[in-house]
Amino acid sequence: MIVRERVILLVEDNPDDQVLTQRALARNNILNPVVLAKDGVEALDYLFGTGAYAGRDPSALPAVVLLDLKLPKVDGLEVLQRIRSDERTRPTPVVILTSSKEEQDLVNGYKLGCNSYVHKPVDFTQFSEAVRTLGLYWLILNEPPPMGR
Amino acid sequence: MKTPLPARFKAFSRVTGAIGMTAALLVLAGWLLDIAVLKSILPDWVSMKPNTALCFLLAGLALWLLQEETPATRAGTARRRLAQVCALAVLLIAALTLAEYLSGRDLHLDQLLFQEPPGTVETAVPGRMAPNTAFAFFFLGCALLLLDRGPRRGFQPAQLCGLMVAMVGILGLLGYGYGIKRLYGLAAYTPIAPPTALVLLLLAAGVLFARPDRGPVEVFTSESAGGVMARRLALPVLVLPVAVDLLARAAEGGGIIGESVGGLFHAVLIMVVLGALVLTTAAWLERTDLQRRQAEEKTAHLAAIVEGSDDAILSKTLEGVITSWNAGAEKQYGYTAAEAVGRPISLLIPPDRTQEMALILEKVARGEGVEHVETTRLRKNGELVPVSLTVSPIRGPDGTVREASTIARDITERKRAEMEILDLNAQLSQRALALEAANKELEAFSYSVSHDLRAPLRSLDGFSLALLEDYAGTLDAAAGSHLQRIRAAAQRMGLIIDDLLKLSRVTRADLRVEQVDLSALARATADDLRQRDPGRGVEFVIADGLSAAGDPRLLRMVLDNLLGNAWKFTSRCKHARIEFGARGEDGGxxxxxxxxxxxxxxxxxxxxxxxxxxxxxxxxxxxxxxxGLATVQRIIHRHGGRVWAEGEVGGGATLFFTLGTRLDNGETTDKERP
Incomplete structure (x- = not known):
């Protein structure tokens, strides 16, 4: 039986933040493959197996989606909405990871059905700590939703 | 309410008709049952003949039935026809009797009803009525038939006939009273019977007053001074001379006064009675005249009010013809009263509003008015003037709507003010919209600030740390220190951004005023502080029951800031003591x-x-x-309060604040201070 290793889908447009997040994951021994999407379109392409990722099976759910909100083309909340409105992708755990402290984003995020909302701290140590906690929780403690098929 | 005079006279007329019929029936009964007293009353008086009684019956009935001038129902018309038939019958009997007298032939109608034996008291031809009686009945019949003929005012043929009948009656009575046979009996013919003369007089009066609002008789029903005089004086004038004379004669005859004194007595009595009558009438007239003058004064007073009014007050008929026009109307419309009165109101109405006036007049005719209707009117010079109209019905004494009165107020000023208000409102709305837009922009700006400014800071911090970690070996102490400074600066900037955002949020947010338990908030803040730094032992003295009206979130921020500051600045104290309390009374x-x-x-x-x-x-x-304190100050100011501080170096600090917000009726004394 092949144990497919669960993927972390990191949706983040800021290249610095991409690097820092991956660095944080690595430093905390979280070795799952990380798929990078730099905007909403890429994220959706990956999740639904369209565009650049044509042929990918959407029911192969990632272990967790780390979703930034401010993205070019299609923004984070819309990606979340699309995830939740499709039967196949609905169970995907989505953690909103954003610099925004605006209350409205928090409200909308939960309204659209995110699993968690984490604020990205400026201090990298704290940020790293946050990533570690997230990783440990979602990838190790949490039971991921079953894959289709 | 008193019965109006015409009705009373008409009622009198009916009563005379009834009396006539009753008398007739009694006499006829007398003839039927041969009761002498009913036929003649006194034995040496001539009897009332059966035909006379019959004529009285018919005439009385006719008079009774002829009460309505113009019958409106079928029954009314039938009554009228019957009355006319009766009157005609009377006329015929009288005419035939007169023909008998004139021609000397017997037409056999005198004994038709009942037989009278020849040789009865004073009767020339048995059963035949006196010629003067026949004469009177002829005119009575005519009067009844002509009752509603002739013009309303002026000569009434019926009333003239009535007078003829009355004359026969009066002469008869006077004749019997004074014992002058010639007055009641012509030559050798049968004289008129006393009761006949009396009943004739009564019926004549009935006929004269059957239509009391027509012809010369009308004065008796008038409310004016003339009417009063006629009513008060007519009867005394007719009756007094004869009565006094008879009284004097009786007194003389009875020996109470001497023979020659009789005339003097007569004269004195007349002077006294007439004098009394004149005086009482004069007094009554004086009183009514006074009332009239007072009424005139009142009218003049009211007229002056109308003239003095600034508003246009005018009256018009229900067809729209102007009947009065005050000074205000002259000023408002430009027409003088002479130019306006008698002209149609359409003079004032702009061509597009003609329907309006017709509708208003309709409403008024129904008894409703219109109030404060805004419309436009046309001035003499062609200018349009906006007015507010109030139109009311003017009712006559009988309650029907006679005319309409209009009060028109020039509302040019008001309209202008209204326009100005609309204008200002529009401007205000625009400004409000602009403000709204500005706020939205501010909102967007803050959002962008909160997100976009933080990201580079994270990079600064993160990669500095990465350098420190990955290149620990190759970096010397100075390099390490530089990188630490970079990190510290980035983090500090993050804090400043957070605080600035909080400050701007305080200004933007709507104040939601509730009763807030400040003691509880303070305790929560204290707990948070303790949790963040459990190692410190700080004594918190928080008074119980402190509460105020305000926005709970913002007040929490105030306490977080103030207690947080206190916490921070006592960090080097061995025995740190932080107190939160209140002094003085609420609202004081x-x-x-x-x-x-x-x-x-x-x-x-x-x-x-x-x-x-x-x-x-x-x-x-x-x-x-x-x-922090700038934020506190802004929050306190938004609550209408003040904040100030006292302190000494090394001796601690005290921050004071008041809150001006009140809870009653949801009002706040929220003042924005620059």
């Missing part, structure tokens, strides 16, 4: 305070405490952005 000169025994500050610099970014300590001494 009461205030809240947060007191600590920490580092304190120099009062000389107190003015700088609340400025944004102003700090009285360097970052090496105590961390902080310098925005």
């Amino acid at each position: 000169s009461g205030f809240f305070f947060v007191k600590d025994n920490g580092a304190g500050f120099d009062m000389a610099h107190a003015g700088k405490l609340f400025g944004a970014f102003q700090r009285l300590h360097g970052p090496e001494e105590y961390e902080g952005t310098g925005i």
Whole structure:
């Protein structure tokens, strides 16, 4: 039986933040493959197996989606909405990871059905700590939703 | 309510008809049952003949039935026809009897009803009525038939006939009274019977007053002074001379007064009675005249009010013809009263509003008015003037609507003010919209700030750390220190951004006023502080039951800031003590305070405490952005309160604040201070 290793889908447009997040994951021994999407379109392409990722099976759910909100083309909340409105992708755990402290984003995020909302701290140590906690929780403690098929 | 005079006279007329019929029936009964007293009353009086009684019966019936001038129902018309038939019958009998007398032939109608034996008292031809009686009945019949003929005013044929009948009656009665046979009996013919004369007189009066509102008789029913005189004086004038004369004669005959004194007695009595009559009538007229003058004064007074009014007050008939026009109308419309009265109201109406006036007049005719209807009218010079109209019905004494009165107020000023208000409102809305837009932009700006400014800071911090970690071996101490400074600066900037955002949010947010338990909030803040730094042992003295009206979130921020500051500045104290309490009464000169025994500050610099970014300590001494107290001040000011501080270096600091917000009726005394 092949144990497919669960993927972390990191949706983040800021290249610095991409690097820092991956660095944080690595430093905390979280070795799952990380798929990078730099905007909403890429994220959706990956999740639904369209565009650049044509042929990918959407029911192969990632272990967790780390979703930034401010993205070019299609923004984070819309990606979340699309995830939740499709039967196949609905169970995907989505953690909103954003610099925004605006209350409205928090409200909308939960309204659209995110699993968690984490604020990205400026201090990298704290940020790293946050990533570690997230990783440990979602990838190790949490039971991921079953894959289709 | 008193029965109006015409009705009373008409009722009298009916009564005479009834009396005539009753008398007739009694006499006929007398003939039928041969009761002498009913036929003649006194034995030496001539009897009332059966035909006379019959004529009285018919005439009385006719008079009774002829009460309605123009019958409106079928029954009414039938009654009228019957009455006319009766009157005609009377006329015929009289005419035939007169023919008998004139021609000397017997037409056999005298004994038709009942037989009278020849040789009865004073009767020339048995059963035949006296010629003067026949004469009277002829005119009575005519009067009844002509009752509603002739013009309303002026000569009434019926009334003339009535007078003829009355004359026969009066002469007859006078004749019997004075014993002058010639007055009641012609030559050798049968004289008129006394009761006949009386009943004739009564019926004549009935006929004269059957139509009391027509012809000369009308004066008797008039409300004017003339009517009063006629009513009061007519009967005395007719009756008095004869009565006094008879009285005098009786007195003379009875021996009470001497023979020659009779005339004097007569004259004196007349003087006295007439004098009394004249005086009482004069007094009555004087009184009514006074009333009339008072009424005229009142009218003049009201007219003056109307004339003096600034509003246009005018009256018009229900067809729209102007009947009165006050000075205000002259001023408003430009037409003088002479030019306006008698002209149609359409003079004032602009061509597009003609329907309106017709509708208004309709409403008024129904008895409703219109109030404060805004419309336009046309001036003499062709200008349009906006007016507010109130039109009311004018009712006559009988309650029907006679005319309409209009009060028109020039509302040009008001309209202008209204336009101005609309204008200002429009401007206000625009400004409000602009404000709204500005706020939205501010909102977007803050959002962008909160997100976009933080990201580079994270990069700064993160990669500095990465350098430190990955290149620990190759970097020397100085390099390491530089990178640490970079990190520290980035983090500090993050804090400043956070605080600035909080400050801007305070200004933007709507104040939601509730009753807030400040003691509870303070305790929660204290708990948070303790949790963040469990190692410190700080004594918190928080008074119980402190509450105020305000926005709970913002008040929490105030306490977080003040208690947080106290916490920070007592960090080097061995026995840190932070107190939160209140002094004074609510709504009076009461205030809240947060007191600590920490580092304190120099009062000389107190003015700088609340400025944004102003700090009285360097970052090496105590961390902080310098925005905290600025935020506190802004929140307190939004609540209509004041905030101030006292302190001494090394001796602790006390921050005081008041809250001006009140809860009653949801009002707040929220004042924005610059």
